[in-house]
Amino acid sequence: xxxxxxxxxxxxxxxxxxxxxxxxxxxxxxxxxxxxxxxxxxxxxxxxxxxxxxxxxxxxxxxxxxxxxxxxxxxxxxxxxxxxxxxxxxxxxxxxxxxxxxxxxxxxxxxxxxxxxxxxxxxxxxxxxxxxxxxxxxxxxxxxxxxxxxxxxxxxxxxxxxxxxxxxxxxxxxxxxxxxxxxxxxxxxxxxxxxxxxxxxxxxxxxxxxxxxxxxxxxxxxxxxxxxxxxxxxxxxxxxxxxxxxxxxxxxxxxxxxxxxxxxxxxxxxxxxxxxxxxxxxxxxxxxxxxxxxxxxxxxxxxxxxxx
Amino acid sequence: xxxxxxxxxxxxxxxxxxxxxxxxxxxxxxxxxxxxxxxxxxxxxxxxxxxxxxxxxxxxxxxxxxxxxxxxxxxxxxxxxxxxxxxxxxxxxxxxxxxxxxxxxxxxxxxxxxxxxxxxxxxxxxxxxxxxxxxxxxxxxxxxxxxxxxxxxxxxxxxxxxxxxxxxxxxxxxxxxxxxxxxxxxxxxxxxxxxxxxxxxxxxxxxxxxxxxxxxxxxxxxxxxxxxxxxxxxxxxxxxxxxxxxxxxxxxxxxxxxxxxxxxxxxxxxxxxxxxxxxxxxxxxxxxxxxxxxxxxxxxxxxxxxxx
Numbered sequence: 275x276x277x278x279x280x281x282x283x284x285x286x287x288x289x290x291x292x293x294x295x296x297x298x299x300x301x302x303x304x305x306x307x308x309x310x311x312x313x314x315x316x317x318x319x320x321x322x323x324x325x326x327x328x329x330x331x332x333x334x335x336x337x338x339x340x341x342x343x344x345x346x347x348x349x350x351x352x353x354x355x356x357x358x359x360x361x362x363x364x365x366x367x368x369x370x371x372x373x374x375x376x377x378x379x380x381x382x383x384x385x386x387x388x389x390x391x392x393x394x395x396x397x398x399x400x401x402x403x404x405x406x407x408x409x410x411x412x413x414x415x416x417x418x419x420x421x422x423x424x425x426x427x428x429x430x431x432x433x434x435x436x437x438x439x440x441x442x443x444x445x446x447x448x449x450x451x452x453x454x455x456x457x458x459x460x461x462x463x464x465x466x467x468x469x470x471x472x473x474x475x476x477x478x479x480x481x482x483x484x485x486x487x488x489x490x491x492x493x494x495x496x497x498x499x500x501x502x503x504x505x506x507x508x509x510x511x512x513x514x515x516x517x518x519x520x521x522x523x524x525x526x527x528x529x530x531x532x533x534x535x536x537x538x539x540x541x542x543x544x545x546x547x548x549x550x551x552x553x554x555x556x557x558x559x560x561x562x563x564x565x566x567x568x569x570x571x572x573x574x575x576x577x578x579x580x581x582x
Numbered sequence: 583x584x585x586x587x588x589x590x591x592x593x594x595x596x597x598x599x600x601x602x603x604x605x606x607x608x609x610x611x612x613x614x615x616x617x618x619x620x621x622x623x624x625x626x627x628x629x630x631x632x633x634x635x636x637x638x639x640x641x642x643x644x645x646x647x648x649x650x651x652x653x654x655x656x657x658x659x660x661x662x663x664x665x666x667x668x669x670x671x672x673x674x675x676x677x678x679x680x681x682x683x684x685x686x687x688x689x690x691x692x693x694x695x696x697x698x699x700x701x702x703x704x705x706x707x708x709x710x711x712x713x714x715x716x717x718x719x720x721x722x723x724x725x726x727x728x729x730x731x732x733x734x735x736x737x738x739x740x741x742x743x744x745x746x747x748x749x750x751x752x753x754x755x756x757x758x759x760x761x762x763x764x765x766x767x768x769x770x771x772x773x774x775x776x777x778x779x780x781x782x783x784x785x786x787x788x789x790x791x792x793x794x795x796x797x798x799x800x801x802x803x804x805x806x807x808x809x810x811x812x813x814x815x816x817x818x819x820x821x822x823x824x825x826x827x828x829x830x831x832x833x834x835x836x837x838x839x840x841x842x843x844x845x846x847x848x849x850x851x852x853x854x855x856x857x858x859x860x861x862x863x864x865x866x867x868x869x870x871x872x873x874x875x876x877x878x879x880x881x882x883x884x885x886x887x888x889x890x
Binding site: 284285287289290294296298304305306307308309310311331332333334349350353493517519520521523524525526527558559560561562564565567568571572573574575577 | 592593595597598602604606612613614615616617618619639640641642657658661801825827828829831832833834835866867868869870872873875876879880881882883885
């Protein structure tokens with residue numbers, strides 16, 4: 275067990291006798307921080323790829339932090355996991371083969387399993403096995419389907435995995451690819467470049483859909499978000515930007531970029547009639563048809579730049 | 583000038599040599615805090631009503647803090663000011679007389695002035711004159727219309743002001759009443775009770791609309807938000823809950839409760855055709871017709887409790 279009184283970390287301070295973790299990033303969001311009170315530090319290490327900190331917070335359950343950035347809290351993780359999963363899954367008519375790049379906490383896999391009447395095959399490619407193992411131990415509600423019969427976990431660099439895929443048959447490609455990576459500062463850097471969109475494109479079946487977290491948000495860096503969309507548009511003719519609203523992500527929100535080659539598919543509304551899918555949707559806490567549509571509505575100034 | 587190196591405040595700490603303000607509240611949001619880096623403390627006092635802190639942040643401009651709670655930052659204040667103002671203003675056919683309870687930073691007044699082709703009379707009732715005077719000095723872009731010819735400022739307790747109003751003629755009552763108060767912990771406590779909704783009701787003209795900030799949000803305390811809506815429903819037959827998404831409010835969002843006696847008025851869509859109001863809407867950064875509608879869409883679990 276780690277003694278909190280002597281635990282030293284540049285982002286942990288004491289305020290009024292209580293220990294707080296501050297999410298700080300001079301590069302990504304200087305001058306602002308989301309802070310959580312720590313009840314107990316559960317684990318801290320440097321893996322081969324990144325600094326991993328797991329602590330029990332006083333009010334948000336267990337928290338996974340990679341390179342100083344909060345990846346998920348047990349209290350609000352469902353918002354992000356549901357939106358990044360169900361947006362593409364309900365925008366696709368019959369998503370049978372699904373690929374997850376990253377997603378080591380296995381939260382996206384958990385959401386995908388809700389679609390088991392449609393999905394045949396879920397492959398998750400995570401670079402850092404330690405994130406998976408720690409999630410199984412400390413985030414059991416997120417990782418509970420890591421060994422489900424439809425799930426295949428590959429420990430590899432997602433970029434490399436996709437590079438090898440480009441050669442394979444259409445049948446081995448994917449209907450939906452979800453990039454649930456960490457931010458560009460770290461091992462996920464190459465996921466935010468045009469070449470990555472090309473790889474995604476080559477790995478998709480006809481009418482396939484990709485989605486990824488955009489790392490920044492409209493308040494922090496609208497130019498970055500707008501540029502990222504332009505990069506995607508160099509490869510995909512149909513690209514949209516959606517937002518997930520939740521307390522533990524910087525500025526209380528995180529952007530998602532969704533794209534497809536199918537110009538007929540209006541990604542802003544579910545393609546399938548979700549009211550007929552009670553078996554799936556009964557289990558949702560965040561996602562609904564209305565949430566799907568509203569997630570694409572941006573404040574006027576951001577909309578006029580991103581969607582011009 | 584206040585020397586930051588020797589400035590002592592329970593919510594200000596030093597991290598890696600930089601000074602940070604932490605928004606802390608054991609009552610309202612234990613265990614979580616939004617933190618901003620301080621560049622310079624501009625003013626700190628205890629007025630007759632509350633603790634007032636104004637500082638220049640490194641990235642969010644000047645910040646007004648009342649009783650330790652961030653009221654506004656120059657960087658994102660427009661989101662809240664626009665939504666709380668334009669939701670009721672565009673939900674009403676012809677809002678001629680408007681009352682603002684609180685709103686000492688004068689941001690709502692600034693937004694109301696954009697409707698000057700419709701509005702005849704704006705009255706603002708703020709209990710703490712010092713907040714107005716400090717906003718004129720330190721938040722000049724927010725307070726710029728405090729002395730506009732259509733604006734009358736009354737320094738008084740909003741609750742008392744409304745109590746005296748109940749007797750007056752219909753003609754002296756209001757089409758729109760915006761309660762832009764601080765949270766219940768402090769002088770604004772009585773704004774969150776059934777009696778306040780009764781006072782509002784008595785002060786409204788036929789088909790009038792009221793709106794107020796809900797203090798809590800769905801992530802912090804869904805029961806509280808739900809109870810507040812029930813309190814409003816004891817007085818008004820038509821009540822809806824909307825959300826504003828912005829970085830500097832707790833959890834990245836703030837709820838707004840909007841209500842009217844007019845059961846025919848669908849508050850979730852603008853009543854007036856806002857596309858014909860370019861003269862007004864050209865000046866908006868946050869509000870649009872789509873933002874109006876989407877602000878009422880809640881995550882599924884919250885929707886099923888609040889809108890059941």
